[in-house]
Amino acid sequence: MERPLVGILMGSDSDLPVMRECAAVLEEFGIPYEMTISSAHRTPERTKEFVEEAEEKGTRVFIAGAGLAAHLAGFVAAHTVLPVIGVPLEAGPLKGMDSLLSTVQMPPGVPVATVAIGKAGAKNAAVLAAEILATEDATLREKLKEYRRRQAEKVTEKAEALKKG
Ligand code: RP5
Numbered sequence: 001m002e003r004p005l006v007g008i009l010m011g012s013d014s015d016l017p018v019m020r021e022c023a024a025v026l027e028e029f030g031i032p033y034e035m036t037i038s039s040a041h042r043t044p045e046r047t048k049e050f051v052e053e054a055e056e057k058g059t060r061v062f063i064a065g066a067g068l069a070a071h072l073a074g075f076v077a078a079h080t081v082l083p084v085i086g087v088p089l090e091a092g093p094l095k096g097m098d099s100l101l102s103t104v105q106m107p108p109g110v111p112v113a114t115v116a117i118g119k120a121g122a123k124n125a126a127v128l129a130a131e132i133l134a135t136e137d138a139t140l141r142e143k144l145k146e147y148r149r150r151q152a153e154k155v156t157e158k159a160e161a162l163k164k165g
Contacts, residue, residue: 002032003032003057003058003059004032004033004034004054004057004058004059005031005032005033005058005059005060005061005133006026006031006032006033006034006059006060006061006062006063006126006129006133007033007034007035007036007050007051007054007059007061007062007063008022008023008026008033008034008035008036008062008063008064008065009035009036009037009038009047009050009062009063009064009065009072009076010035010036010037010038010064010065010066010072010089011037011038011039011040011041011042011065011066011067011070011072011089012037012039012066012067012091013037014067014091015037015065015066015067015089015091016037018065018087018089018118018119018122019035019065019087019089019122021119021122021123021126022063022065022087022122022123022125022126023035023126024126025123025126025127025130026126026129026130028147029126029130029140029143029144029147030143031126031129031130031133031140034054034057034059036050038050038072039066039072040066040071040072040074040075040076041069041071044075047072047075047076047079048075048079051076051079051080052079055080055082059082060082060083060132060133061082061083061084061085061129061132061133062076062080062082062083062084062085063084063085063086063087063125063126063129064076064084064085064086064087064112065086065087065088065089065121065122065125066086066087066088066089066091066099066103067088067089067090067091067092067096067098067099068091068092068098068099068102069098069099069102070086070088070089070098070099070100070102070103071102072086073085073086073087073103073112073114074086074102074103074106074110074112077106077110077111077112078110083113083132084111084112084113085112085113085114085115085125085128085129086103086104086112086113086114086115086125087103087115087121087122087125088100088102088103088104088114088115088116088117088118088121089117089118090117090118095117096117096118097117099117100114100117113128115128127144127147130143130144131144
């Protein structure tokens, strides 16, 4: 089996529909990943073990998505010096503002690269992970450039379609 370069964690199966978007982007780039459900609060030991084992297997970046008092990304960051990307998810009455602040406000010395709330953030977490891996992978850098080109093309096509009416 190909060694997973990215480890995706989420706090609950209720986070899965959004975090699947993250996995889909990694698949687009052909980046092997491993995905699990593990919580900072409900299964702290399991989360710690997942991080340690992933690191031993050769994982290079972690992505952690959680809602409410979203401490998962910070908890992962506390157990590794590999880069950790946090995805704040919308899971309650505060619509993700709670998870955004819980994820982004890390104390100095233990960073979490925090992306946008929800689906956009989940996708960007994968793109950012790809960019981190691409610092040492020229083929992946080309794939990222192509991804940007395709995005630009889509915008242009939509503008053309609008002009035509
Ligand atoms: C967080 O609590 C999870 O990441 C999820 O976003 C939220 C709600 O979890 P469930 O009650 O749906 O399991 O820990």
